[in-house]
Amino acid sequence: MGAAELLQSLDSGTHFCAVAAESPFATFREIAYDRMGQPFRLGPWVGRTLLRPLVEVAFLRARWKYGLNMERVSPADSVAATRIPVLLIHGELDSNIPVRHSRLIHARNLNTQLWEVPGADHCGTMSAGPQEFERRLLGWFHPRPRS
Numbered sequence: 001m002g003a004a005e006l007l008q009s010l011d012s013g014t015h016f017c018a019v020a021a022e023s024p025f026a027t028f029r030e031i032a033y034d035r036m037g038q039p040f041r042l043g044p045w046v047g048r049t050l051l052r053p054l055v056e057v058a059f060l061r062a063r064w065k066y067g068l069n070m071e072r073v074s075p076a077d078s079v080a081a082t083r084i085p086v087l088l089i090h091g092e093l094d095s096n097i098p099v100r101h102s103r104l105i106h107a108r109n110l111n112t113q114l115w116e117v118p119g120a121d122h123c124g125t126m127s128a129g130p131q132e133f134e135r136r137l138l139g140w141f142h143p144r145p146r147s
Contacts, residue, residue: 004031007075007105010082020087020140021075023097023123026104028073032058034098044098080108087113087140091120091128113140 003024010019025031032055036047047055062068079086086109090102099116106114115136120128 004073004075007086008073008078010084010086011078016084018085018087018141020089020137022089022125023091023094024075024088024101024105025097026074026076026101028070029055029059030101030104031097032070038095076105076108079105079112082109083111085111085113085140087115087136089115089117089125089136091117091122091124093120094122096122 003021006019006021007024010016025034030044033044033047033052036051036055037043037045040046059070062070088102088106090097090099092099102114102116106112115125117125117128117133126133
């Protein structure tokens with residue numbers, strides 16, 4: 001949730017020089033579809049088809065009871081509209097938020113950089129390669145001057 005919240009905040013006038021986000025979801029709707037399919041290990045198609053009525057009812061309930069429009073929760077939209085440099089980091093084996101979410105975000109703004117980490121699960125990229133993680137992350141925030 002933290003990575004998605006950070007990315008969503010980019011359209012609220014925040015003043016960042018650059019951001020890095022690990023394992024974000026693209027939209028609340030897409031992650032809802034994933035969550036519906038995860039107990040069955042069948043993927044998001046279950047949420048998009050068979051269990052879609054449950055997703056729709058949950059969205060309606062959130063809007064009715066709490067005044068929340070979950071359709072507007074879209075880190076992908078926020079990244080698409082920003083000029084702030086964004087580094088997306090996602091483990092290729094992420095079983096919580098599939099890497100396709102970072103790919104969807106990246107596709108909306110090709111000025112982002114996407115680093116897919118082999119062998120890493122959800123928020124496990126630092127464990128999968130600590131030196132590479134440190135090098136890339138520090139390099140993102142402290143780029144070398146061009147000669």
